[in-house]
Amino acid sequence: MLTALLIQGMLLDGAIDGIKYYLTPQWDLLADSKVWRDAAVQIFYSLSVCTGGLIAMSSFNKFENNIRRDAIMIPIINCATSIYSGFVIFAVLGFMANEKRVCIADVAEQGPGLVFVVYPEALAKMPVAPLWSILFFFMVVLLGFGSQFSIIEAVLSALIDVLPRDVQRSTGKTILFRAIMCSCFFLVGISMTTQAGIYILTLLDQSVGGIPLLVVGLVECFALQWVYGTERCAEDIFRMIGWKPSFYWRWCWKFVSPLVLTFVLVMSFIQYKPITYTKPDGVYEYPGWAVAFEWIVISIPILLMIIAGFYNFCRMGGGKTLKEALKEVSKPQWDWGPASDREPFYQAPESSESYANLNERGENIAMSYKSPYISSADSLKGNMHTPHINTISANTAKQAGNLSSNNNGVLNEGFQF
Numbered sequence: 001m002l003t004a005l006l007i008q009g010m011l012l013d014g015a016i017d018g019i020k021y022y023l024t025p026q027w028d029l030l031a032d033s034k035v036w037r038d039a040a041v042q043i044f045y046s047l048s049v050c051t052g053g054l055i056a057m058s059s060f061n062k063f064e065n066n067i068r069r070d071a072i073m074i075p076i077i078n079c080a081t082s083i084y085s086g087f088v089i090f091a092v093l094g095f096m097a098n099e100k101r102v103c104i105a106d107v108a109e110q111g112p113g114l115v116f117v118v119y120p121e122a123l124a125k126m127p128v129a130p131l132w133s134i135l136f137f138f139m140v141v142l143l144g145f146g147s148q149f150s151i152i153e154a155v156l157s158a159l160i161d162v163l164p165r166d167v168q169r170s171t172g173k174t175i176l177f178r179a180i181m182c183s184c185f186f187l188v189g190i191s192m193t194t195q196a197g198i199y200i201l202t203l204l205d206q207s208v209g210g211i212p213l214l215v216v217g218l219v220e221c222f223a224l225q226w227v228y229g230t231e232r233c234a235e236d237i238f239r240m241i242g243w244k245p246s247f248y249w250r251w252c253w254k255f256v257s258p259l260v261l262t263f264v265l266v267m268s269f270i271q272y273k274p275i276t277y278t279k280p281d282g283v284y285e286y287p288g289w290a291v292a293f294e295w296i297v298i299s300i301p302i303l304l305m306i307i308a309g310f311y312n313f314c315r316m317g318g319g320k321t322l323k324e325a326l327k328e329v330s331k332p333q334w335d336w337g338p339a340s341d342r343e344p345f346y347q348a349p350e351s352s353e354s355y356a357n358l359n360e361r362g363e364n365i366a367m368s369y370k371s372p373y374i375s376s377a378d379s380l381k382g383n384m385h386t387p388h389i390n391t392i393s394a395n396t397a398k399q400a401g402n403l404s405s406n407n408n409g410v411l412n413e414g415f416q417f
Helices: 002-010 015-023 025-033 033-045 052-059 066-102 111-126 129-161 166-168 171-193 197-208 211-241 247-270 289-316 322-329 339-347 349-357 386-391 394-400
Strands: 276-279 282-285
Touching: 002 066, 015 066, 025 033, 025 289, 033 066, 033 211, 033 247, 052 129, 066 111, 066 211, 111 129, 111 349, 129 166, 129 171, 166 171, 171 197, 171 322, 211 247, 211 289, 322 394
Parallel strands: none
Antiparallel strands: 276 282
16 A cells, blocks of 8 residues: 555655755754654554563463564665655655645644645545545555554453453453443543644643653663563563574663663753644643643553552562562562463363462462362472373473572572663
């Protein structure tokens, strides 16, 4: 579809001017933090990084999935597609500028206006306009569905994971829950179809898609590389695909990415400007209450992380020091490993219920339930004293403990600087 639009766009008058404008760098914009922030947010959105979509979708992969290949190829394909689509867009913008006898900068517009105002206007002036309009909006719809599937799945998967187990195991209840949540999201989205919809959309887009994503990305880098540990993460990858990340990757994960995100985040605060919306007849400046609402929306994801961290700290007793708490939460789950190694637990009679009632430290939190196959957490940690436990593979017995031989003992540690 992009190729067809590119071929058609290049045949239009002024298309070359648009391509030249697209390929001509404006070096002075590198000093604007908004450009860096928008670039980072664009990557976050297009790759579903820091929004949960990537994690939710990858959870369906096999344990031995080649994540090195995916981590390299997906960003390359994504960025190459974005650059390619830029040629399509600016070829048409060059045509629009030629038709109106204005500069390309005057017709170039970002956000919804580009897709729903500028580009349709250009399509209407093309030969066989109805055909190109149908194809273009069909492509937009497909892109919208693709984005929504990952975003909605990230939210619903997280919510379903904390629902009661009987709801999780019931297909009908799960579908009903998904339908209710999607209906609620739909009702909220109706507000963006009103006369003030574009103002609401711009407000939410600017607030949710900026600072919160940078903060989430920075926290994820810190949690994974400084709390959980770079070496431990590298060992986990080696366990999955038999390849250990080189020094370059570990250096980027631990230092380069956090420093870049910190720089962009700090500059975003320093060069912050109140939100505005560019209209055909001028620039609309949002009132004070709308700016306050913007900061409330920005604060919500950040506050949720703080509240969740404080809750887990209190749940572990609350009397521990910060370092002890971080060491505790940075330990891998006792059942970390391929799902296939846990199948014998589920296949053995009555053992699946006992397995489901084990928390992340391998402690039996449902003491009232007595299983003839797994009588206590100790039986999972190597003290196998029932004949039926032979149904469990030796590899699973290793993983059930806090120490994994494949990780050279590092899994029993926690929070290392």
